[in-house]
Amino acid sequence: MPFSIDFLDDGRVLEWKATADGAVATERDDYTPRFYVAARDLASDLDLTTLQSVYDQHPDVVATETVARRPGFRRDEEAVLAVDVAHIDRVTPLARQARQLSDYPVGDLACFNVDFSREFRYCLETGANPTPASxxxxxxxxxxxxxxxxxxxxxxxxxxxxxxxxxxxxxxxxxxxxxxxxxxxxxxxxxxxxxxxxxxxxxxxxxxxxxxxxxxxxxxxxxxxxxxxxxxxxxxxxxxxxxxxxxxxxxxxxxxxxxxxxxxxxxxxxxxxxxxxxxxxxxxxxxxxxxxxxEAHDRGVLVPWNSWRHEFYKPMGTLHDADRGGFIFAPEVGLHENVHELDFSSLYPNIICTRNVSPDVIRCDCHSDRDDVPGLGYSICDDRGYLVDVLQPIIDAR
CATH class of the missing domain: 3.30.420 (Nucleotidyltransferase; domain 5)
Known part of the structure; x- marks a missing residue:
């Protein structure tokens, strides 16, 4: 359980663990951070072999392979290109070069798991638990x-x-x-x-x-x-x-x-x-x-570098019904009696958890004929949304 991870210029990584006798360092020279490249759209038949062959010759790339991952919560597993990098500082520059190193049309490629902070990336990819044991x-x-x-x-x-x-x-x-x-x-x-x-x-x-x-x-x-x-x-x-x-x-x-x-x-x-x-x-x-x-990592879902998924089309009537903002009534100046206050603790997170409100299950294709959100015609899938799994433990601990 390393409480601190250091990255040296030569590619070595130091894991520092707290013990009763002081901190102990474990030196690793086999860690290679990884990012992914995949087709941006589900219907695309993009062939990544050309890009893979170019990356294989790059001096900052240790290895490449084709693996099965989900590029989004609404997509099944598909073949994506995994790129293992020699040093953690080279992840972002190499991801930027994905379109420069190939002749794919602009907008066809998408990079994933790119802009993570250094220590968090290390813990995510290696399974290291950063909670100190002492x-x-x-x-x-x-x-x-x-x-x-x-x-x-x-x-x-x-x-x-x-x-x-x-x-x-x-x-x-x-x-x-x-x-x-x-x-x-x-x-x-x-x-x-x-x-x-x-x-x-x-x-x-x-x-x-x-x-x-x-x-x-x-x-x-x-x-x-x-x-x-x-x-x-x-x-x-x-x-x-x-x-x-x-x-x-x-x-x-x-x-x-x-x-x-x-x-x-x-x-x-x-x-x-x-x-x-x-x-x-x-x-x-x-x-x-x-x-x-x-949570996405546990489900085998990749994290897009730049979000490109736009909202579904909504007619003006739906926008009027769904996107109404809050309004605060200004009280009359003076002394008031019988004033009541209603405090809804963690109102929005509780609504998300009790109603299964999560972007991966709202307006699902498998229940498109249902009207689970009254007045809007939106369906909510019976499968548990990932946002519920994110928030419920926090609400329970609170």
Missing amino acids: ELSTLRLSVPVTETSNDVYEKLSVAGDTVTGSPTDILTAVQGALEAHDPDVLVCSTSEIVPTLYEMAADAGVNDFSLSRWPDVDYQQLASRSTYSSYGRVGHSPARYNVPGRAIIDESNTFFYGETNLDGVLDLVSRSNKPVQELAWASIGNVLTAIQIC
Whole structure:
């Protein structure tokens, strides 16, 4: 049960497992991430042998084979091309080249299982359970807000103790805390603490400073800082870093740890198969998507890289009846008596589970003559939808 997975530049993978005597690393050099290529449409008779022969000659491809998978919940098993890649960083570039490496018409090819996060992909493909078998030890590193943007820290909180002084004093305190606690998880007030400490060590000539448990790699940058726009608001996403052998939780970039502490994070790790570090920075939508991907994987269904399935045609009358939005009545200003509140706990998930509302069973072909949704003429298949299997365990636990 590895709580952290590290990917080295030479293709090796390190599985870190927590034990009563400390973390233990298992080195693997046989892991090859995989993505799939298939016909986009069910009726297509696309021949993938040409693309397979091109991939077989690519230096970043380890092997290819034709396997039987379901490209969608509404499709049966069919022959798809599986591509095993030499390094996890080459999955997306190779998938992008699927149309460039062949002369298939645009729109005929579709790639699957491409844009997974690294550790989650590893657990999904190898069957590794990222739930720690032993309790994880933590060490908190915190820098005051006034020091956040500095290239050199003059003050740093290490395991609750404030350390001030020269860079050498601060680095010595951090290294001493690492040796004393040997933490599995570094809880940082900001992820920028990691590169800043290494830059301080380089400038001060402290050559033996390291946050890593693996002697050959100090730290890795997984993603750069960026800005994004969501619902009309511009947000900031900080850079993400990785330290081999230790999971990093960035307090400035985590929702679950701030709301539930490590216990809540580990609960969602067990449900989503996302290891601690990836779970900590993930959003609730990201976690629910991971749970859905796990359910699809168990059913032999591939995950499309880019969704192309449009909604079924609806006449204007159906849109009027089905897509009515909610309306909130504004109360009259003043004092009111006999006011009642109705709170429907988990209303939408419960409706999904009790009514079997899932995209793979609504308007099924096998019951097209039924009117299971009054007024709309929609049928709902008797087979249990995958979304029910995703949500029911969460509702039961709640």
